[in-house]
Amino acid sequence: MKGIGGFSTPTERYANRFPFLPYCWLTNNVGNMNELIKITEKSGKQVVSARELYKSLELADGQFSRWAKSNILDNPFAVENEDWVGFDIDVEGNKVSDYALVVSFAKKIAMMSKTEKGNKIRDYFLECEKKAQNYIPKTYSEALLLAAKQAEQIEKQQALIAEQAPKAEFFDAVADSKDAVPMLEVAKVLGIKGMGRNNLFEFLRQEKVLMNNNIPYQRYQDLGYFRVIEQKYTKNYEECINFKTLVYQKGVDFIRKLINNKYK
Numbered sequence: 001m002k003g004i005g006g007f008s009t010p011t012e013r014y015a016n017r018f019p020f021l022p023y024c025w026l027t028n029n030v031g032n033m034n035e036l037i038k039i040t041e042k043s044g045k046q047v048v049s050a051r052e053l054y055k056s057l058e059l060a061d062g063q064f065s066r067w068a069k070s071n072i073l074d075n076p077f078a079v080e081n082e083d084w085v086g087f088d089i090d091v092e093g094n095k096v097s098d099y100a101l102v103v104s105f106a107k108k109i110a111m112m113s114k115t116e117k118g119n120k121i122r123d124y125f126l127e128c129e130k131k132a133q134n135y136i137p138k139t140y141s142e143a144l145l146l147a148a149k150q151a152e153q154i155e156k157q158q159a160l161i162a163e164q165a166p167k168a169e170f171f172d173a174v175a176d177s178k179d180a181v182p183m184l185e186v187a188k189v190l191g192i193k194g195m196g197r198n199n200l201f202e203f204l205r206q207e208k209v210l211m212n213n214n215i216p217y218q219r220y221q222d223l224g225y226f227r228v229i230e231q232k233y234t235k236n237y238e239e240c241i242n243f244k245t246l247v248y249q250k251g252v253d254f255i256r257k258l259i260n261n262k263y264k
């Protein structure tokens with residue numbers, strides 16, 4: 001049965017929903033596979049259909065929604081509209097969800113399957129990335145289009161650099177630091193309106209990253225996001241101990257993605 005726009009396969013319906021140009025076909029062999037997953041491009045990003053990735057990984061039938069929720073929607077390291085974007089397709093008269101995944105994110109998901117097929121798919125994506133980097137226009141119009149796209153990207157990058165220069169300088173200082181920084185500095189580097197130190201603490205408590213005493217759960221300390229230090233002070237002639245949460249560079253990036261995903 002035909003789907004959206006008369007297309008019958010998930011790839012064709014996906015391409016119709018996202019008419020990206022140019023199409024990137026992989027025709028070379030990777031292992032024993034030809035054209036494993038159709039990859040398309042938009043704004044310099046290569047993307048694939050999550051449903052096609054799921055099918056290529058040969059995962060259990062009927063479990064796509066659960067898999068997508070765990071690996072895409074609830075993935076704390078993935079940001080909507082950066083790593084993926086959702087859309088609906090029509091399958092035999094029923095509306096179902098699919099997701100366009102950037103290749104770098106899809107590659108990570110493939111590796112998470114920890115299977116031989118997942119490794120082959122990763123190699124497939126790597127090969128596509130190499131081809132994209134070595135792409136040479138075949139016509140004069142293609143060359144003009146490529147030059148225009150590159151010029152537009154450069155202009156956007158220059159504008160972004162000028163806008164975020166102060167924030168970028170501070171973030172570089174955090175990234176280069178071998179130690180961690182307090183939450184006040186994290187709030188400054190994120191620069192999100194209405195998300196100062198206290199609101200940032202409250203947000204992380206609500207997201208179950210921090211406990212009620214603002215100490216991170218052990219899981220997030222083990223991931224290398226936070227460090228807890230002990231501070232001693234004297235009160236009423238008695239020595240007291242206070243614990244303070246500091247954030248590593250990895251943690252700053254994790255918090256940024258968490259906020260973006262929450263308030264998309």
